[in-house]
Amino acid sequence: MLAALAEFIHSMGIFNLTLGHILMIGIACLLIYLAIVKGFEPLLLIPIAFGVLLTNLPLADMMAEPIIEIKDKVIHTVQPGGLMYYLFQGDHLGIFPPLIFLGVGAMTDFGPLIANPKSLLLGAAAQFGIFITFLAAIGSGLFTAQEAASIGIIGGADGPTAIFLSSRLAPHLLGSIAIAAYSYMAMVPIIQPPIMRLLTTKEERAIKMTQLREVSKKERILFPILVTIVVALIVPPATTLIGMLMIGNLFRECGVAGRLEDTAKNALINTITIFLGLSVGATATAENFLRVETLAILFLGVTAFAIGTAAGVLLAKLMNKVMGGGINPLIGSAGVSAVPMAARVSQVVGQKENPSNFLLMHAMGPNVAGVIGSAVAAGILLSLFK
Amino acid sequence: MLAALAEFIHSMGIFNLTLGHILMIGIACLLIYLAIVKGFEPLLLIPIAFGVLLTNLPLADMMAEPIIEIKDKVIHTVQPGGLMYYLFQGDHLGIFPPLIFLGVGAMTDFGPLIANPKSLLLGAAAQFGIFITFLAAIGSGLFTAQEAASIGIIGGADGPTAIFLSSRLAPHLLGSIAIAAYSYMAMVPIIQPPIMRLLTTKEERAIKMTQLREVSKKERILFPILVTIVVALIVPPATTLIGMLMIGNLFRECGVAGRLEDTAKNALINTITIFLGLSVGATATAENFLRVETLAILFLGVTAFAIGTAAGVLLAKLMNKVMGGGINPLIGSAGVSAVPMAARVSQVVGQKENPSNFLLMHAMGPNVAGVIGSAVAAGILLSLFK
Amino acid sequence: MLAALAEFIHSMGIFNLTLGHILMIGIACLLIYLAIVKGFEPLLLIPIAFGVLLTNLPLADMMAEPIIEIKDKVIHTVQPGGLMYYLFQGDHLGIFPPLIFLGVGAMTDFGPLIANPKSLLLGAAAQFGIFITFLAAIGSGLFTAQEAASIGIIGGADGPTAIFLSSRLAPHLLGSIAIAAYSYMAMVPIIQPPIMRLLTTKEERAIKMTQLREVSKKERILFPILVTIVVALIVPPATTLIGMLMIGNLFRECGVAGRLEDTAKNALINTITIFLGLSVGATATAENFLRVETLAILFLGVTAFAIGTAAGVLLAKLMNKVMGGGINPLIGSAGVSAVPMAARVSQVVGQKENPSNFLLMHAMGPNVAGVIGSAVAAGILLSLFK
Amino acid sequence: MGISELLAQLADPATIKTLSFADRMLAGLVVTFLGMGITFIALVILQIVITLLARFTAQPSRQPAPTSQPAPASQPAPAPQPAPAVRPVVDTPVATTDDDEIPAVISAVLAMYPTRATGDIVIRNIRKIDSTPAWGKAGIVDQMNSRF
Amino acid sequence: MGISELLAQLADPATIKTLSFADRMLAGLVVTFLGMGITFIALVILQIVITLLARFTAQPSRQPAPTSQPAPASQPAPAPQPAPAVRPVVDTPVATTDDDEIPAVISAVLAMYPTRATGDIVIRNIRKIDSTPAWGKAGIVDQMNSRF
Amino acid sequence: MGISELLAQLADPATIKTLSFADRMLAGLVVTFLGMGITFIALVILQIVITLLARFTAQPSRQPAPTSQPAPASQPAPAPQPAPAVRPVVDTPVATTDDDEIPAVISAVLAMYPTRATGDIVIRNIRKIDSTPAWGKAGIVDQMNSRF
């Protein structure tokens, strides 16, 4: 009896708890705190943090692989895998990120971008953060090119793109990269303003922009179709992300698929968010996460954000000079994506200088352009390093 | 550097674009135009058309098969497949069409059919289109029996049934068949009226029908259970489609499963519609679609609709004569399904002749009977040719 | 021609109908009757009963296994399986029950338990039913330990837990166990009151309980995190169920994830309920169900409920004596779970004795504690017998 | 060659090419007769079953008028209105007499607004509580209420 | 034969048949004690943790009355009402004091309609905006507003 | 070693370790130029396409003001309001002029209630009928109405 009890006690989690587990549980609790109390991207950080928690509870084996057997052309699962293993297949096979993009497309108003196509340049400039960070990661000698590309994409400030790319290039870093990406996206209001003020003059920040023109329904409907075709013809590996973003947007704008738009941006994206968040978090086991590489990722990630911000602001400054004024450089920082936070930052920083300034809609252009830009950059990295 | 650039440029989609791709992209745009501007079944044609677009963008590889490896009784995905490949599994394995039927059942009011069970005869007659077209396709010498059966089912005027059958009998024709089926369903108001007028006299079209009796809740609840049992005992391969249609209807009518009814007819059916539409469209690659067989399918498909319409009208004429009047032959055409479009056509054509005529509810009987009839016909074809 | 017809007729379901099929179809109809007319857990019994119906329609082959072929590291499905086979994978692989718990967590208010942590003792006591029934099943000599454990868990009065455990330990009994579990959960108002009256005095039943204290938002948010950690550290195999229950509850209580809460407790849980119900019912084929073991399961199941009820009431009686009064023993019976039915039974039985007595909120504590208790017991059985 | 064998050859993609046009048409006709025959048989049996169903569930004197008079939500109204792009629809999953009146009240409130705007909206959210409150348990509440 | 070995034989479907009735019952009793023991230990530890939690999160003088007074939507009301088949439920995912009053207004509007109809509907659509506007970003809006 | 070969070695996890720091940086710079170059090319082409699109879809004298004046629901209002935790949002999937007025009516009704409560709710349920009534068929109703 005692032997049986002793055996049972040894199978308890608490007697298999390592320091690594405890640290990771602490990190999970910290992330939950940031998400709930500080409001850091709660819709994604709560599932991710809970996934971190679950995967670091010893012996729970939520990520266990199933054992199968093939007999007479039939596959039998001899021992089912863990729940997180099955949910993770959606990330691993590249299914969840494009479905999230479907919902994001159904929620996104590309009107400000259509009204001001120059925004696309700013959306491109902000991708400098991705590549400079890639260069730094390569230079550090710590990472392979695949890992460096996955780290650089944090600078895209776009969660699904980061998960899509790193699940294909460096799945073992997925947890750290996702946590870094969503944390920094939440910290955009802290990271960006100092850089924006540093690189602009008081006069530039006070520039008022003329109101955006009306965008017709026809333009709104043709836009997603054209973007899909153009991007796919130039960067084929970006087709999955851009295509799903754009079909979601077409549901929204076409006016005859309200049912599909509604489901894409509610039940479907919420379900996928829960699954993706939990399973991405579940990759952050102690042995994967508690490494010097994670610190490097966190440091490089924030660098990527900063460089992307600076590149956007500097190009906007240049455009303002070249095109004879009328462009407030503050809207350039919105090109890093992090929709709509980065655009709101442009608005708030601009309004501090000139209370009658309304930059929000102008900043939404580079902001959504940044989403397209990051997906394009991810496609280029995929075609180079897959 | 230039060599690297040249290499990259060769991996661009635009340098791999063939005439076939361009034609298919044009067809996709045409379908989107028909769906949005002309209102042709937008909820399905938009996803299908976008699937056609995505699959014909060169090198995007949205339909790529995954490469796996089995080691130590564990399956590893070495290289993930394309998103459309994974979504397509839902069609290929026969999962999506019955789930769509679940939602359709939750939306369908079988009351008019229960009140007037004679409608079932008209729902049966309209399936002539399926079999005559099968005969024509066999006669043409272009198709195998499996392909001919899949083409004939277009005449069932029921998208999920057509997809279910052709995914099992002729998966390579799935794209063309789905596009034909949904396009013609949308064109019912153009295809049917001339045939209806040709086969009926002015007096017949003016016949007024007596109001349908009340249908009790008990009948409504027992109906789906009985239909499932009866159909399954006669045509077992139709059980999947009919069973799911009927459990959906039972959710609707039982009065104690409102939650399930709600999800079946909203979030679930919408999600499946997006997945099914995109992946069915993605089978229409240039090499699959740009063939003489596709033209034959389009021609035979419209023939099937026409014959089904004629058969329904003629049987209704006969019933009117045999049963001593009171049956307006115009309701016969509604037997082809295409719910509720075909019933509305009966209503509109009838009301032109006699403005005080309200055939809609009478036509809804054959209309929903046509759904059952097509599923039965599909079951028979499955049992003959699988 | 006649030969072909004869062959076809032999492939009809009706000519392959056995007595077993007819009996099972009768049972399915009985369950539908109980669900719709008598209101027995309709949201689960209707899908389960329809699954029983579908699986017992001869030759419909809704549970057929797919035939696959692996060539060049690619898996091809040569012949697709039945719809129920695919849906059943969600049960078989242990995916659906935790997702149902996710939704249940998003619906559950643990406030009464947090306000009165002593409830947890009652939630533990009620699990006696599980283990005593396990003992009886072992003693009967009819069952293996795995089967006995799966039968005992019926006494947990918690459908997803019962399905989760028996899908891992005794998949062939899944249908009978699920049917027994949900039927008895529906019959709690019939099973419990006599036992409750037998074991309590009139004075005890009339005891009034003081109002529960307020529970702060902070407590509500920390509760799911702490429960997950504590339970997982003691019984790791319970982590999947408890973890998903608690993340669902965290969505509910955190106040910043309303979107996820909404989807978890509506679209997602409803979808999974339909899939789980149909596929669990589909395991109840005539040959699996029409056995003496099923009768034993039904008998042992109701015993488990009765013992759990009694154990809860008796511990509550003891606690009332030891702690100096103020605890109405009637709330002990709610520890079997069957949320919120068992708590309502406590309320109604208590109010009969003393019309000014409001036990509902006090009984909700043991009630939700019973859910945790059953999941813990299931985890222990899993670690002993997997 | 017997009909069964002919059908087997028709069903085999490898042998269908070897059949003559006449054989193919004969086999196809058999399929057509068989198919339409079974379809008719199945639906006629259904017709009989449903007719019997009506007889067995007949209610002597329940006044059923109001139950189904309001057209079910999912069907377009039959009357040819002057080309209204959209019309109000009330999606009441479990329609009962009372339910049908609630939207009328809401519509009346909305109708305080002058233009055709009210004709354009859909009230989709009035729902019976049936299965709402506690998941999976609501159906039995009545049972309990009536038992105790 | 030791207890551990006995348990192992019980757990193996191949050997359980070889056990005598007494051995099976002994093993079963061990499982029962072990099972109930661990269940109690787990829930008692939870009880202690939750009790401590209450102590550590105690708030000195915040008046908490209105926060939780309205019964959460998903619980049936405790009062034995005269067998109402269905009752109005207001599903407000993020319930606050103010939210609970909004349905009252709507109900009042609806109550202009005479019969018991109002007792039959559920207002399910009043929702806080919390996470609605821009997906995944709303939570931080307050943070920003307070920062700048 | 040519650039192509260098890139190939960079892309292979097995050989990247053999590259010198200078080679790695050179290869990385090539990737950066290539990557930013293609990104700019892609987005500049998009810019041209969208600019042309605007030209081709230009409408002579349609007064477009009301169509897009009301800010789409999913965008936060630009005005810096006094830190409102939540604001009313009207989720009208297919926004048209008329739709935007309906919520105003409902809001007006709700505003009969005094406190700031109305500022806290979201009317999420006013929807166009577009695809509601019969699944997958609604889009064509207009077409029919105009044809007959």
Ligand code: NA
């Ligand atoms: Na970006």
Ligand code: NA
């Ligand atoms: Na049909």
Ligand code: NA
């Ligand atoms: Na329990």
